[in-house]
Amino acid sequence: MTDTAPPTGTAPPTDPAPSTGLSLILGEMARQRGDALGSLADPQVQARARDLAHAARDSGRLLLLGMGASHFVNRMAEPEYRRLGLDATAMPLSEALYTPLPPGPRAALIASQSGASGEVGRYLQTPAQDERRFGLTLDPHSPLAQALPCLIGPGGAERGFAATRSLVLSVALHAAVLEALGQESGSVRAALESPDTLDLTPALDTLRSADTLVFVGRAELTGLAEVCALHAAELARVPALGFEGGQFRHGPIELLRPGLGVVLLRTGGPSADLTDTLARQCVEAGLRPVVLDCAGGEAVPGTVWLALAPGRGLAAVLNAVFPLQRLLLDFASDRVRQVGKPRHARKVTLER
Structure with a gap:
């Protein structure tokens, strides 16, 4: 245990005084739902989403670029763009800088909650050629927002170290683009309005003694599994890995x-049974996996089965993300006294 701290249970602490970092994170979480709903109702966001949707439809291609949690949110949205017929690719912005895709007509969405990371600045200096570029950010005064037409979430840049509010807002902004492309958004709004009352005590009790964490998802929940591993590493400071389900099997x-x-993050569709099979393999190996079920399935014996509201796409992401935020904060608070106060990283990374 690092900087020994007492357990926090399954609800965020009401007195975050020992950790300024934690208080910032809790403050962001307290307003993330309202800000996300506000972004979906914002006429400027809707207009910019239509512009991006038209550009993507014109070329048939959409490149999604970001770093850290922004990249993983792009990974959550990527399957939804494909389901609507777009040739959508999510890749880290650093990869696009050093091993770029061949030039060609396409729309590109550069996601960065701060709009000011080192990679964003360098990418903006590269020639656009036939690439129609848009941004997604929370800071209207950032270099990204000044350089490109942007989807801008309300409330300003995130102050907490971990991506909580920025993640939820980014999902909502992608939902606005998907709505402009013809996908219904009522289920996303319902997920943002539904209270998170899930009892996480069994899950926390199961994970509390783990020395390493593995998160596994498929389809739209792959990016969520990856960002959960990121949060576990940066908040709890434990080794954590995120996998697409098929990749984990290999x-x-x-x-x-x-x-x-x-x-295990269980989505609907043809991959649901594969998640059940993996859950049984975990039990046979002497583990008690935690399963967040977004598909309304039957619990696998020997697991901690957390039944969420059934949903697909970004609605499933949102149904799962709120309990996962609480679970990871509580897990981290058991291990790290100053949760959310980084030792080596920065909120805005300027890679040199």
């Missing part, structure tokens, strides 16, 4: 052993 499944914490 080798990393050898990690299964007592002492490993496994969280």
Whole structure:
């Protein structure tokens, strides 16, 4: 345990005084739903979403660029753009800088909550050629917002170290673009309005003694699994890995052993049964995996089965993200006294 701290239970602490970092994170979480709903109702966001949708439809291609949590949110939205017929690709902005895609007509969305990371600045200096560029950010005064037409979430840049409010707002801004492309957004709004009352005590009790965490998802929940691993590493300072379900089966499944914490994110569609099979394999290996079920399935014996409101696409992401935020904060608070106060990283990374 790092900087030993007492357990916090399953609800965010009401007195975050010992940790300024934690108080900032809780403050962001307190207003994330309202800000996200506000962004969906914002006429300027809707107009910019239509512009991006038209550009993507004109070329048939959409490149989604970001770093850290912004990239993982792009990964959550990527399957939804594909379902609407677009050739959508999500890649880290750093990869686009050093091993770019061949030039060609396409729309590109550069996502950065701060709009000021080092990679954003360098990418803006590269020639656009036939690429029609748009931004997604929370800071209307950032270099990204000044350089490109942007989808801008309300409330200003996020102050907390971990991406909580910025993640939820970014999902909502993608939902606005998907709505402009013809996808219904009522289920996304319903997910943002539904209270999160899930009892996480069994899940926290199961994961508390884990020395390493593995998160596994498929389709739109792959990016959520990846960002959960990011949060576990940066907040709880434990080794954490996020996998697409098929990728986990191809080798990393050898990690299964007592002492490993496994969280499976179960989406609907043809992959749901595959998640059930993996859950049984975890049980056979002596583990009790935590399963967040977004598809209304039947619990697999030997698991901690958390039944969420059934949903697909970004609605499923939102149904899962709020309990996962609480779970990871509580897990981190058991291990780190000053949760959310980084030792080596920065909120805005300026890679040199």
